[in-house]
Amino acid sequence: MPYKSIRNSIILCHILLLLAVIFQPGRARASADIVNPKQIYSYSVMQRDIEKLAAAYPDLVSVQTLGKTAYGRELWAVKLGRGESVLFLNGSHHAREWMTTALLMKMIDTYAGSYYLDKPIGSYDIREILDRVSIWVVPMVNPDGVTLSQQGTAGLPKQTAALLNRYNRGSNNYTRWKANMQGLDLNRQYPANWSTMRNAVNYPNYQNYRGIKPAQAPEVKMMMDFTHTIDPDITISYHSSGGIIFWHYHTLAANLARDREIASSLARLTGYSLVRPEKNPSGGGYKDWFIQEFGRPGFTVEIGNYAGEANLPLSAFGQIWAENRQVPLYTASQTYKLWLKRQSVQALNQPMSLFAQAPVYPGAGASASVSVIAPQDVLVLARKGDWYRIKTGSGAGWIHPAPGQLGIVEQIDTDADIKQAAALRKYPDAFAPKVAVVSQKKVKVTGRLGTWLQVDAGEAKWWIDGREAVLRQPAEMKETDSTGEGASAAPESAEPVSPAPEMTPAPSPAPGQSPGASGAGITAQMSASVRSWSR
Structure with a gap:
């Protein structure tokens, strides 16, 4: 050759x-390569990445809008995880601090990719954490201000540009801009000692204007409402710059040791310094309001070396990522402990099916198991959070099943037509181990749990995602059985799979999740929100 x-x-x-x-x-x-943080991370780039993440990880990432700013930009919230307990992260309260948005988006991307691959990050088991905790993220609290800081007044009407130039003290340097586009400093807008706040100006300005009343800015009102909706146990507000952590705001004596311990751990993880508690702190910030309103741990993390009235350079991101990569994972583990402690025991006395082997513990939240129980039907005596007390042959004990491993199966006897090749899984969950792939057009269905179908596979019963099948009505089964055409395409009157009337009491979606807000379904919503000025 x-x-x-x-x-x-x-x-x-x-x-x-x-x-x-x-x-x-x-x-x-x-x-984990959807988000590129080493660029000027704009509102439109963030929207694009949010849409890609929701489409790439449909069973883990969902999205909703909290409302619109004065300039018509959506305040996007992203939910990562499947647990009932909630950690809330937010960034870019201040316009020039937009690297915090890139950091949060990189976290979502990295954690979601690791969850799908079932790979740990450091010593943290991502599957275990995100099965227990939902991490809600508002990556850009101030999208109008960020856009102004990044691109200036180009494209704005002359009157608006002139007004903003006045707020900016006549300067064309909008990279220093900190406020929203009404000249309101969003992190001086929360009702926490608002009237006695220090270092605030009394007129619209590129920074430090507290407004004429708390929550005057729609962004702040939306953040407060959303926080009440999702009811987080811990919050972290990311800011820049300085490499410091604020953790105290009139913290109750009963909570002081708890909050200091978490803050000290964050300092060790990041290498940042803790800010000493003040007798009379200024207030007005999100962290201040959260601690005052909920009595729970809230933190402000200032990333990067001090940069003054400027955004951090892109070259700083690598170091900042290394310092903060594990912060939400540690904080999520603490979130879960606080949440479980708040839960009360609820009596159930209800038969359920356990679909996977489970360790048995002496109490809810215990770290060491005493035995192991095989998959079987069990009597569930009580529930505390996402732990279940069951009756076994050797007595009673607590189990902590992963999503889909415990539930109430509705017994049915019908056939289903498979739309395309469908995965058979050990239990009804998208992340359950895959047993095989069903390629035939018709399968025998013996049970249903939510949108999942239990399939008779001969030697065992496995599960398929009901969204990949169409159930047949009994009359249709008789007709196809008599004609011998059981493997034909689904008849027009076949019904799509819908949730069973009685659902599993296993963990439900985190409060505040918007139905149908995951995946490509946000495409139209996002497209409608993009204005000609946000590019």
Whole structure:
């Protein structure tokens, strides 16, 4: 073979091998490379990345809007995780601090990819954490201000540009802009000692204007309402700059040791310094309001070296990421402990099905198990949070099943037509181990739990996602059985799978989740929210 042909064959083989690696099944879905934080991270880039994340991780990431700013931009909230307890992170209260948005989006991307691949981050088991905790993130609290800080007044009406120039003290340097586009400093707008706040100005300004009343800014009102809705046990507000952590605001004596311990751990993780508690702190910030309103731990984390009235340089991101990569994971573990402590025991006395082997513990929240129970029908005596007290042959004990491992199966006897090849799983959950793939057009269905269908696979009963099948009505089964056409396409009157009347009492979506807000469903919503000025 000529040298040129051999060389071309080798090149072709390399290309085919590269394509095989790139297009491995599930690889694109589970690669943490959607978010590129090493760029000027704008509102429109954030929207695009949010949409991609929701589409790539549909069973883990969902999105909702909290409302619109005065300039018509949506305040987006992203939910990552499947637990009932809630950690709330937010960034870019201040316009020039937009690197905090990039940091939060990188966290969502990295954690979601690790969850799908079932890979730990450091010593943290991502599956375990995100099965217990839902991390809600508002990555950009101040989208109008961020856009102004990044691109100035270009494209704005002359009157608006002139007004903003006056708020900016006649300067064309909008990279220093901190407020929203009404000249309100959003982190001086919360009702926590608002009237006695220090270091505030009394007129619209590029920074430090507290407004004429608390929650005057729609962004602040939306943040307060949303916080009450999701009821988080811990919050972290990301700001820049200085490498310091604020953790105290008129904290009750009973909570002082608890909050100081968490803050000290955050300081060790990041290398940042803790700010000493003040006898008369200024107030007005989100962290201040949260601690005052909920009596729970709230933190303000100032990333990066002190940059003055400027945004942090892009070159600083790598170090900031290394310092903060594990912060939400540690904080989520503390969130879960605080949440479980608040839960009361509820009596159930209800038969349920346990679909996977489970360790048995002496109490809810215990760290060491005393035995293991095999999959079987159990009597659930009580529930505390996402722990269940069950009766076993050797007595009573507590189990902590992952999503989909415990539930009430509705017994049915019908057939289902498979729309396409569907995965058979050990229990009714998208992340349950896959047993096989069903390729035939018709399967026998013996039970239903939510939108999942229990399939008779001969030697065992496994589960398929009901969204991939269409249930047949009894009359249709008789007709197809008599004609011998049981494997034909689904008849027009076949019903799509809908949730069973009696659902599992296992953990429900976190409060505040908007139905249908995950995946590509936000495309139209996002497109409608983009204004000509936000590019």
